[in-house]
Amino acid sequence: MKKYYNSLILIGILILVNLLSYKFFYRFDMTSDHQFTLSNATKNILKSLDDPVTITAYFSKNLPPDIQKTREDFRDMLEEYAGISGGMVEYRFVDPSSDKDKEQEALQSGIRPVMIKVREKDEIKQQKSFLGATISLDERKEIIPFIKPGAPLEYELSTAIKKVSIENKPPVAILSGHGEPGLDELSQVEQSLSILYNPETVDLKNVNEISPKYKVALLIAPKDSFDTGDLQKLDKFLSGGGNLVLAINSVEGDFQNSRGVIVNTGIENWLQEKGLNIEHKFVVDFDCGTVSVQQKQGYFTMVNQVKFPFLPIIRNFADHTITKGIEEVILKFASPMKFIGDSTVNFVELATTSDRSGVVDGNTYFDVINKKWTSADFNRPNIPVAGILEGKLAGDVDSKMVVYSDGDFAVTGKGRNKVNDNNISFLVNAVDWLGDDTGLIELRTKGVVSRPIEQKYLTEDASGKRSLIKYLNFGLPILLVILIGIFMMQRRKAIRIKRMQEEY
Known part of the structure; x- marks a missing residue:
């Protein structure tokens, strides 16, 4: 019975953590140049918006996992943009592959499909997919025709918002x-x-x-x-x-x-x-x-x-x-x-x-x-x-x-x-x-x-240092695996000996 209650408590904690993480989102960015943290320039652009900007993201569904991640990253970024702008950034997602009218809408907006290789039933085939967005404010409009998977999204999106928000450029x-x-x-x-x-x-x-x-x-x-x-x-x-x-x-x-x-x-x-x-x-x-x-x-x-x-x-x-x-x-x-x-x-x-x-x-x-x-x-x-x-x-x-x-x-x-x-x-x-x-x-x-690579590591005098780094990169992971294996083996052996002593 106690085990049953413990399971319920654990499930409750997991549900609470998920609800809190949805409400209070925070990302820990450990990259050296803060690739996943919005820059002050972007925040200033968003906070200075006087009129709402509408972003329409044209993404096909049923994308391969690595490209699907681009869709999710883009959605997360748009949520962050909407929050910082105080609601001045509005967005919607459209799947042009779902029907002909939506596909025509994407094409007329300047979004062109790309061919992506997908695996289906042990076969590789080409799939027509859309990965683009339009940014509009009144009659002004900017197009991101293709959002490249793995590419930094912030610059393209923020500069597009900046362009449509400026009415009179010097x-x-x-x-x-x-x-x-x-x-x-x-x-x-x-x-x-x-x-x-x-x-x-x-x-x-x-x-x-x-x-x-x-x-x-x-x-x-x-x-x-x-x-x-x-x-x-x-x-x-x-x-x-x-x-x-x-x-x-x-x-x-x-x-x-x-x-x-x-x-x-x-x-x-x-x-x-x-x-x-x-x-x-x-x-x-x-x-x-x-x-x-x-x-x-x-x-x-x-x-x-x-x-x-x-x-x-x-x-x-x-x-x-x-x-x-x-x-x-x-x-x-x-x-x-x-x-x-x-x-x-x-x-x-x-x-x-x-x-x-x-x-x-x-x-x-x-x-x-x-x-x-x-x-x-x-x-x-x-x-x-x-x-x-x-x-x-x-x-x-x-x-x-x-x-x-x-x-x-x-x-x-x-x-x-x-x-x-x-x-x-x-x-x-x-x-x-x-x-x-x-x-x-x-x-x-x-x-x-x-x-x-720094030039000091490319000289002839540094050949010994290069060899050392090469062998460490190759040998250190193997050595760590062996040491962990020895530790686990000794630990299990100690547990067995302890159990035997308790039985006698």
Whole structure:
């Protein structure tokens, strides 16, 4: 009878715990960058909503377990959003697979089905499924056409809510007229900017001035020379309190001819007058990206990935709002920069190369295959490649410039190659900081994680340490299992001996 009552008490406790956990939900987030905790940026977006936002989630039912988890995670997130917003976020789930009308609704909303492999009766077959959502407020609408399983959901959902909740976005000027890439070549930058701003192209050659309605203007990878009049327009913009983002090339790599060349646009001399010297040299770094090289091996032509120090991977960042959450940026043919100004202008280094970096003359030949890089090539550590100029840069009014010594690091180009998300954030964060709207910086870099092996473990001197770690990873779990087995065996043996002693 006592056992029966104990069972009832246990069942009652379990029911109570379930009821309480449903009413008072809390998630313990043990990840290093709090992947499962809503950021302050998201909370501020939700609390600032003046009108209700409607989210319609189009998810098919009968999904495989790993994809079904995405549906449940999305529902949990929407519940949390609704609670924080004070009821300003309303949501509903629709199964487009249940009938033709709902499927048509999903298609008209911009949600396209995807084919998913499912196992049914020991057979693998393709199943048409929907995994998307729409976010709407009045006539404004944003679409998340496909919610990728395992991908961070918060950024996409929060930025979509932010976009529909802003009625009048401030404009941002993207300067042109000197061979700069167009918006079609800056698709990722434009997409990221369009959350908070209206990016507008301004042809510097065809305007008398950069309109004061722009708080921030971007000048990205100009190729043609600037005349005195164009430089004066930049000065006038700064003297009126405007802020600039400059990403410029003082050198350029020509892969087709395997050569590096010097670039002169006049911006370099203009920057020197402001106190910043960008050298006509290439930065090279031991910590670098790779290029594809065709090499013949017998009768076969193999494509190999070869390290190319002219593509430095930057991991040293200042503790600044612009660099918050950024772990690494890959540059394409960067140059060294050095502050040469006086006390009227303040310079802040935003990013530098690694401890093993150096410089190469601007007019050089790329010998990708035969060049043997040694420590002598990397004798100039921690070279600045991005920085901020603040002060009276033109006239008597304080203004700011964020300068990058690589003009192409955020350029997508006309192909379909996607630029590293951190590269885009590194540029767009500067616009947010200069425009005094830093709310999305924390959110933009959340979920962009890189965990490279530290260089100190990759040297020849560290080979013994690498072997030790390898053998520990392999042997320690086995040793723990054996020890637990011995402990359990001894424990059972002691229990048997004790029982035998009690019987006698």
